[in-house]
Ligand SMILES: [Ca+2]
Ligand SMILES: [Ca+2]
């Protein structure tokens with residue numbers, strides 16, 4: 001009796017294991033039996049994925065649609081056309097999620113369009129206009145003017161607005177000059193830069209960015225004005241140079257929009273003023289209500305900190321001041337050479353990012369040409385968090 005039962009069990013075992021009964025089925029002839037084959041039809045798509053993608057796992061003629069060939073089928077792909085912009089984001093903004101030629105590029109990459117303004121790091125020039133190229137002789141902060149700064153990637157600018165002299169104080173007399181008002185000599189006595197030309201050039205370069213691009217392309221620019229002229233004079237300046245058309249207005253306390261939305265809406269310039277104006281000039285954001293900075297102009301790099309200098313440190317937008325002063329209080333090219341150096345500046349920025357638990361919106365330097373401020377921000381923008389692995393030197 002025992003032996004008979006054993007034979008029966010062995011026979012059942014053979015049947016269940018498939019060695020008796022069904023013949024060996026192998027649809028794609030890859031030597032793996034269909035029961036065991038994760039891709040039965042051998043079309044390169046796993047059975048289970050084909051089912052999820054509404055495609056037949058037993059038909060080599062039928063593969064899931066995959067517009068961007070990233071091996072995620074269209075049904076499951078949150079970015080069907082592979083332009084780095086999610087389908088929903090595109091649809092909400094009137095872009096075609098099935099067409100990677102219908103896209104937008106921000107600061108060189110589509111994915112940066114998704115970043116909010118306060119989650120990006122912009123290289124910034126301190127006293128951007130005070131350059132030898134602009135003919136500034138005393139109190140020079142850089143060698144090269146706006147065109148070179150723009151071409152080099154600088155996208156935030158600190159400027160000082162004064163009237164031409166104590167007698168010439170009309171709106172047309174606004175100039176970018178560097179010095180202390182109310183003292184002798186007048187800040188514009190030795191050198192002055194025409195802000196009407198300067199801002200018109202900025203406006204035309206911003207327009208060219210889009211015109212030279214086969215898609216919709218844009219860059220967001222920020223201007224911090226140390227302002228010694230009335231609001232209506234500054235308004236006259238921004239009006240005449242066409243910048244006013246593109247100024248973004250931020251309501252205090254509101255989250256900042258995405259860079260892509262600012263560009264799509266044509267509101268891609270943010271203006272801050274150091275001395276607050278009347279509230280009716282809502283596009284002249286009081287700098288120290290909407291942002292903050294770290295202390296600046298120390299004499300030694302050991303004295304640089306990530307602490308609050310001016311402003312409201314609960315604001316997400318902030319300037320990392322990264323320039324040192326000479327013993328005379330002026331910009332110092334030798335010290336700039338030290339603190340603009342790639343490793344030093346990158347490490348300092350990441351350290352402050354960690355301490356303040358938020359990336360710096362701006363990293364501001366003197367002598368931007370010396371060292372690698374724009375490479376540092378390229379690296380920083382590739383990072384999502386301060387503790388990410390540091391990408392390779394650009
Ligand atoms: Ca398959
Ligand atoms: Ca895909």
Ligand SMILES: [Ca+2]
Pocket residue numbers: 079080081082083084085086087090097
């Ligand atoms: Ca897309």
Ligand SMILES: [Ca+2]
Pocket residue numbers: 081083085090095096097098099100101102103
């Ligand atoms: Ca698209």
